[in-house]
């Protein structure tokens with residue numbers, strides 16, 4: 210089935226959307242020309258308006274020059290160039306800020322994601338999903354990476370409750386509203402679906418083809434899985450407990466302190482009732498340590514509450530729709546003019562106008 214047939218079949222009479230494509234680029238000089246040509250070809254068929262935003266994340270090869278050459282032939286291409294390598298999250302975030310269209314598609318700059326698969330994402334977005342994530346079911350990467358990725362996806366899905374098979378897939382489609390509400394930094398690009406789901410957006414998943422890397426090297430090694438785990442902890446903390454940190458620290462602190470209290474209580478009973486000497490009991494050290502750590506955890510929680518109360522920047526709710534405000538009724542004239550108000554009697558309506566005599 211060619212693309213046009215596929216589109217008629219899946220998108221139906223849907224009005225062609227305007228699409229911003231965001232591509233993070235770090236040393237991908239050899240793929241860029243082909244990627245751009247393929248993107249142009251597919252966007253011409255599916256979008257009413259489109260733009261390709263390439264974010265050069267401090268490449269040290271000729272990527273930026275290649276991008277400049279591409280822009281000379283296609284003015285809808287936009288280039289953002291970082292001064293140094295800031296990481297994929299930063300590159301995506303800069304692209305999201307620059308994107309101006311209704312829908313935003315992200316894909317990797319190494320040709321591992323196929324631009325021809327964009328209609329699949331669009332079809333899902335058209336079904337009402339706010340974020341559609343690609344699922345590289347036949348991932349073309351070394352088996353070690355695939356195995357680690359499976360483990361990672363399984364853990365993330367279990368811990369966050371978001372049922373996706375491939376969180377880290379760079380190929381995703383978004384409605385604008387989703388991106389307006391998310392802040393992507395650090396390593397958080399891996400958890401965009403988690404953050405979006407937490408804010409109530411509908412998350413979908415669609416199987417996409419994946420190609421082996423033809424040029425250059427992968428930028429992510431083993432360290433990413435360790436880093437990814439820490440980011441997962443942060444995301445869980447920030448999504449579930451950001452408005453009530455004491456609930457997290459408090460529980461940990463309470464459990465620890467109670468364990469310490471139980472141990473020390475037991476030792477105290479032995480000392481008082483059975484006259485057992487405590488000087489050579491390592492358990493005493495453990496009990497006391499747990500007690501102190503537990504109390505400290507509770508105080509961390511209180512501090513975190515104070516910080517959360519002071520620095521609340523994000524809205525902690527997300528509005529799907531709100532009815533437009535009706536025209537306010539024209540200002541009513543004061544039913545009773547102030548002059549006619551008898552002493553001690555209040556006028557029924559009051560006029561609030563600047564500079565009125567009080």
Ligand code: UDP
Nearest residue numbers: 233234235266296297317318319427428429
């Ligand atoms: N990338 C980036 N900044 C980085 C690392 C990677 O913009 O610091 C880009 C990279 O150019 C590619 C995408 O992120 O377009 C995914 O990287 P890569 O293909 O190395 O990841 P893998 O496919 O091996 O998971």
Ligand code: MG
Nearest residue numbers: 317319321422
């Ligand atoms: Mg890749």
